[in-house]
Amino acid sequence: MSTAEVIIQVRYNPKGECIFCGEAPEGVSAQDWHNHLSNHLAIHALSGGRAAFYTTFEDLAKFKAMEGAKYEAI
Template identity: 35%
Template sequence: METQNVILHARFAPNGSVVEMSERPDGLTPQAWFNFLSDKAGDVYQTLAGGRGVFRLTRDELAALKQAAVPVPV
């Protein structure tokens, strides 16, 4: 069986804060989701040009991370 990979895109503001993050669970801000992924899956993060970056995960890894993510009160 072939593993399905998912690419999660992050977009940063000029000040370094995260303004956009794909596959974000309900209740998490883009910055909170990025911080959580950086802590749990930082080894699969790749920095790109133009204030962007990506996390490369399998569908199963993404599902487990989404389930483990706890919404942070804003």
């Protein structure tokens, strides 16, 4: 994999639910975006209820297309 150019920040509540996941397409919940990215990228756990995904701009554009994604309507 090429060098990561984009860092997508993630935050969780104390229950472990994703409450923020950066770069989410409009109309997609943080949890659904997190689930979609988790199917394609490794997640790097950080302290304090945080994590990060690392990717490239090209791959991020593909992920935002949400091809084949299953998510709940908001």
